[in-house]
Amino acid sequence: MTATAQDVTFTIQRSETPKSAEERAEILANPGFGNHFTDHTAVVDYTVDADGNGSWHDARVEPYGPISLDPAAGVLHYGQEIFEGLKAYRHADGSIWTFRPDANARRLNKSAERLALPQLPEEVFVEAIKRLVAEDQDWVPSGDGEALYLRPFMIATEAFLGVRPAREVSFRVIASPAGNYFGGELKPVSIWISRQYARAGRGGTGAAKCGGNYAASLIAQMEAESHGCKQVLFLDPFNDNAVEELGGMNVFFVLKDGSLVTPALSGTILEGVTRSSIITVAREMGREVVERKITLDEWRDGVASGEIAEVFACGTAAVITPIGLLKDETESIGSEDAKAGEVTMAIRERLLGIQTGKVEDTHGWLTRLA
Ligand code: COI
Numbered sequence: 001m002t003a004t005a006q007d008v009t010f011t012i013q014r015s016e017t018p019k020s021a022e023e024r025a026e027i028l029a030n031p032g033f034g035n036h037f038t039d040h041t042a043v044v045d046y047t048v049d050a051d052g053n054g055s056w057h058d059a060r061v062e063p064y065g066p067i068s069l070d071p072a073a074g075v076l077h078y079g080q081e082i083f084e085g086l087k088a089y090r091h092a093d094g095s096i097w098t099f100r101p102d103a104n105a106r107r108l109n110k111s112a113e114r115l116a117l118p119q120l121p122e123e124v125f126v127e128a129i130k131r132l133v134a135e136d137q138d139w140v141p142s143g144d145g146e147a148l149y150l151r152p153f154m155i156a157t158e159a160f161l162g163v164r165p166a167r168e169v170s171f172r173v174i175a176s177p178a179g180n181y182f183g184g185e186l187k188p189v190s191i192w193i194s195r196q197y198a199r200a201g202r203g204g205t206g207a208a209k210c211g212g213n214y215a216a217s218l219i220a221q222m223e224a225e226s227h228g229c230k231q232v233l234f235l236d237p238f239n240d241n242a243v244e245e246l247g248g249m250n251v252f253f254v255l256k257d258g259s260l261v262t263p264a265l266s267g268t269i270l271e272g273v274t275r276s277s278i279i280t281v282a283r284e285m286g287r288e289v290v291e292r293k294i295t296l297d298e299w300r301d302g303v304a305s306g307e308i309a310e311v312f313a314c315g316t317a318a319v320i321t322p323i324g325l326l327k328d329e330t331e332s333i334g335s336e337d338a339k340a341g342e343v344t345m346a347i348r349e350r351l352l353g354i355q356t357g358k359v360e361d362t363h364g365w366l367t368r369l370a
Contacts, residue, residue, distance in 0.1 A: 011059070260278075320345075
């Protein structure tokens with residue numbers, strides 16, 4: 001059984017203890033990434049009845065706070081969890097907009113299919129975001145490169161230890177004011193090559209946005225950080241060390257002829273909404289964009305010969321962040337002191353321009369939230 005937004009009506013329970021205007025202003029003055037949360041959360045529950053029919057119900061916006069879960073809840077044992085990331089942007093006239101929420105809703109459902117979680121109607125996904133942001137609109141920052149990061153997620157809440165898909169599930173959205181993901185001013189980051197660990201394998205969950213993929217990336221991310229790097233690069237060691245993705249973002253290369261290359265969607269990497277938007281925007285800017293296999297050897301040789309002029313990371317959280325150096329114990333490709341590339345920054349400005357209302361949205365990518 002599928003539900004529509006018409007069937008799912010949100011009730012609103014306002015927080016009795018919202019943060020004070022002073023406390024909020026202090027947070028918004030220096031939001032960082034993912035450290036502070038707004039006053040409310042949106043929730044929609046799902047239950048499968050005795051006849052095997054599932055339905056979404058009890059849609060609500062309620063005060064932000066701890067979730068009460070049975071210790072046997074499926075998410076705690078078998079990791080049946082998926083999530084999304086998108087942002088709410090404040091435009092110059094004070095209005096608040098989000099970017100391609102339908103694309104995030106569709107990807108959530110692809111992830112849900114892979115993780116044997118229920119399909120959530122796209123309208124319910126968007127409605128949950130609208131209702132939450134309507135309540136917490138004072139939390140949307142207006143600084144350059146800042147936004148309210150929205151984190152929708154779905155978890156198995158049924159208490160049951162057999163290994164099977166849960167019959168009780170909860171979809172939730174939380175929100176967190178965000179500045180630069182990597183902190184401070186935007187500057188090229190260093191990336192660590194993971195040789196020992198892979199992020200995903202054929203037939204696995206690499207194309208799904210599930211917590212398990214990120215859990216599996218953490219040991220490599222710790223290794224990266226211990227070598228002074230901000231992110232880790234995962235390769236496919238069974239496919240000529242093809243470049244896959246970073247711990248939490250996709251990768252693009254700008255070649256010396258001005259064209260762009262990004263790893264093709266192989267089933268083991270995430271189809272980033274930012275990645276797909278960059279492909280469209282760059283083509284509109286007159287650039288050729290090719291999705292294909294690109295190996296570590298090609299990255300190394302391309303930087304050495306000048307064939308590769310710029311490299312950047314992209315994602316909702318990272319937006320577009322230049323990559324300066326790629327390294328491991330045996331080699332260094334590029335330079336820590338590299339400057340942000342011109343093409344990288346031009347695409348970043350254009351994409352952020354659309355998101356923040358400074359550049360015309362010719363694709364209908366923006367949805368007004370408040
Ligand atoms: C995002 O860009 O939204 C991500 O999910 C990356 C990371 C913060 C997990």
